[in-house]
Amino acid sequence: MSPKMGAEDPLKVPSPGPLDKPEKPALRLRSVSKNYGSVVAVAGVDLLVNEGEFFTLLGPSGSGKTTLLRLIAGFERPDAGRIELGGRDITSVPPHLRDTNTVFQDYALFPHMSVADNIGYGLRVKGVSRQAREKRVQRALAMVRLAGLGHRRPNQLSGGQRQRVALARAVVNEPEVLLLDEPLGALDLKLRQEMQIELKQIQQRVGITFVYVTHDQEEALTMSDRLAVMANGQIEQIGSPVEVYERPATEFVAGFIGISNVLLRNGVRFVVRPEKIQMVAEGEHAPAGMTVENGQVVEVIYVGMSSRYVVRLDRGEQLVAVRQNMDAVGDARKFEGRPVRLAWTPDDTYVLDNGR
């Protein structure tokens, strides 16, 4: 039993894209706090988002992620701390003078304006000439694949189309930082997945820094360059998707992102991810060099591509193992209710920080 500890971490490298460039902070938060009465919404958050980065704030509801976004947008004032945008202190700058734009969860499209007028509103109040405005609005419409729908009213559009208008309305202003508050929350799964890809592509094309709030861990892993996992108004961990998933800093992160298989052995708490666990039937041999624990399958959950096997270990804990469904029926027959051995390489485990 030797869960991997510290040393050189091969996962520290792979943040792709924008981080290759010389890093320049687009947004910086210094010990930002916000209370509502006795409720602490954001408790001393430090954060640095690089220019051109797709940065995600991930957390359950009530973790403070939306409050943090509203603080950045200027809808709320922090009780303490500093917010800097492009190196400039904007802590007490009102929202209409901040170079940020927001995509709202409910889209907040102006119902009495056409789609084109919605998209052009930011340019209009900034005094951009009609001609320049029209050009940029048309370009924005094309970018979100809504060319030709500019004359419509928001209520004549589908949910996915409204979402795109909201995005175009924010992006067209070319803000320093674009804030997105669970923008895909109201869409169905299929559309959501399409929009995830599209959003990411648009972000890469326009090169604007995105700060994206979501409670959906899959969304966060798919889209982000880096993400911050939040709980109780604090940041639990900041890192690339791979880092956060493979090397969760706390038990909370381990449990919130993916399935948490936490074990305590020899006084060390560690995580082993379900897809790293091999299941060995009775009478078969576990591969050499792997840690092996005995247990019994208590439940098989079929989830399409794979199945989840819930195994009660002889030492008391429950672990979840995931198996590709090469032969779902055969596997289920082979394992359901049977004693099994679970095996994993010590390298695939990760020790949690103690003290939580």
Added chain:
Amino acid sequence: MEGFWTRMLLRLWVALILAFLFTPIVLIFVYAFNTSNIQSWPIPGFTTKWFASTWDDPDVRRALTLSLQAGLTATGLALVLGSCAAFAIHRMTWFGREVVSLLFVLPLALPGIVTGIALNAFFSFGGISLSVWTIVVGHTTFCIVVVYNNVLARLRRTQGSLIEAAMDLGANGFQVFRDITLPLISTSIVAGAMLAFALSFDEVIVTTFTAGAQNTLPLWIFGAIRLGQRLPEVNVVVSFVILVTIIPVLIAARLTGGGGTGRVPAAR
């Protein structure tokens, strides 16, 4: 499914109720075209002569002018005060908000006679002589309520994020109000004004206590009926008042989406 006879009986019942509600009103319209000045059924002939004579009656003209003056002024005041109050209450997060809101609405719920006597006592206490202005004050007390209710209901139904979105896009306070808030609540303001005018135009009780020697149209009607004089003209004037009252109410109902956002003026 209910049987044939049950359905027939139900329809008959509904027809009877409608007849009960609307026959008197229809009758007034019919009598307005009566050739005889004695109200009897059936009317002996059809004429429009009463319209001309009513129009030429200086008393009716004076009353109409006063009604219009009082109604329009009260509506104007109610528009300003009512919508300001609605904005304030909507923004406020203070614990006494519901109490203040109730105080605004109270004049509509209070019996007119209470408002009327109270105002009358107040005016004589303050040595203020009764005039068109005291009528305006009396009418404004309840006209505010309909404007306030309409605007507040609309503000509450309006997404809060729209205001934030406009600010986020760079609009300052004035631009947000001009481009977003005002267009979104404009129909509720118009509807409130229509209802307020309709309320004022057919008000009798508060007016009785706040008018001096002058008559508004409803007061003129009241007086004429009591004296039993000029009944054909009364029918013409009543028909007119009904139209002027109902049309704004219908328009207001349309503007607010038919939902019961405004109080029905007939409640007063």
